[in-house]
Amino acid sequence: MSEMLVLIDHSDDGPRKVSLQMLTKARELAEITGDTVAAVWFGPGAADAAPTLGAYGAGKLYHWDSADAYGYVTLPQVEALEYLIDTSEADTLLFASSNHVKDVASRLAIRMEAGVITDVSGIELAEDGRWVATKEVFGGDMITKSTFAEGKLSFLGVSSNAFPAVESNGASPELVAIDIDLTEEAKAAQVVSVEKVAGADRPDIGEAAVVVAGGRGLGSEDGFQLMEQLADMIGAGVGASRAATDAGWYPHRYQIGQTGRTISPTLYLGSGISGAIKHRAGMQTSQNIVAINKDAEAPIFQIADFGVVGDLYKIVPKLVEELEARK
């Protein structure tokens, strides 16, 4: 019997969805192993989030309520987790497989000689007690299973939307405050300021359940106003193909594809995107795919669950109206 740590990824508004998905999965696994699920929260806000974290499966909540946790790059969280793993019975860590959190897991794995598997979409317990992780590689072309070397601490990076988030009526967890003194090394890279971009109130495309995406077929940056209108109606994030970001119609940070973001939403709705392989590598693991394109031969239709061949400027405004009427 040991502890399974779940590193909670959160914004100022509370835990991100992936954190609740991880807790749900951890609870399910802990029922088999008899482990305790312990959430880990860095920065202020732990007490407010505690009831929610408990409801999704956290039996314990370690929190380090210090501005230092995010005042320097990566290492404060590495040092806090190292302290926690050293002083607890933890041998498994679940973390959100997003960019900045992967850095924490990577540095910690080197420090503690742990094994780390990222972008995990399935976790099972093997007969010998080791974790088996499912992971998709080559932009989703290949599905693999991996496991950890014997006796290694196991760090599992969980993909957004890989698991459902299900409440379990769990009680509010026991709160355990930790406090550590950072080393000088941990303060070497200082966060001077945080710049938030416009549109940050829209869900991030990496974690959104629904992503609306636009491409070359939009013809101009004005087309993205239409995409945003549709997205805001259904609570979606907005992404773009590289053709659209390279044309300057939408910022690079929203590019979906081999050199941009990889997304796996429950629904991807692409307009004016032909679905070249370089784009598909970033979105073909989406659970449902809808495509609107004027070219019936566009490759996107080969992977679409629902496709509409036609003029997106006729179809999308009409779709917004139709959805409004069904609300």
Added chain:
Amino acid sequence: MKVVVPVKRTPDTAGEKVIDADSLTVDREAGESVLCPVNEFSIEEAVRLKEKHGAEVTVLVVGPEEAQPTVRKALSYGLDAGLQITDEAIAGSDALGTARVIAAALEATEFDLVVFGGQSTDARTSLVPAAVAELLGLPSLTYTRYLEVDGETITVHREHEEGWDVVTASLPAVVSVVEAINEPRYPSFKGIMAAKSKPLETKSLADLGVSADEVGAGAASATMYEFAPRPPKEAGTVIEDDGSGAAAAQLADWLVEKKFV
């Protein structure tokens, strides 16, 4: 100022990907292999550091003899020298093992800044830059959309879900870049010709003082043991709009039926 750009050789996204069933590693000869597209951005940033600060840039690749064209390709963008780490014992390394080799290569090299690309197009773990920084005890300034070097200080903008963090640190440092950082140029004809005669050094693990049992499949702390191609997707419904947008109603019905709205 000395800059090192580690690059990766990856299977062409549009090509066939084959995993060798015996070694459980990517068969890089089965399909066409290319300089990983994310490296176009790290190379371009290094070229800009050359133009602005007169940086001397070395491209670093870990890989077998066959990876040499990848080094030459990287040099064709105008970088100064190549360093290739080749050793049979490296095959089968996980991301952390690869990071150990890169870190050892860097320890044997003079540098102020290491510039990685973003997530590689094959394994996409993104673990290597931070792991290398950890092994070297340096800051990991990853997912950088803007960077500026002023004397001994580096300032970067690290992209995240809500925007970016402005971060400062002292050199030496390890950075990785995202696509937003620049617009890569193509190699010039002159660059392609010059790349053929640029110095290229090859080193083995022994040259770096790394023992063979620290890397490779045997040292991997996480191992892939089973793989299968993604099953083909069943064909969905495709309808044609008559030009009036009327098909939108059917799509809306589908979205409601599937409970997306």
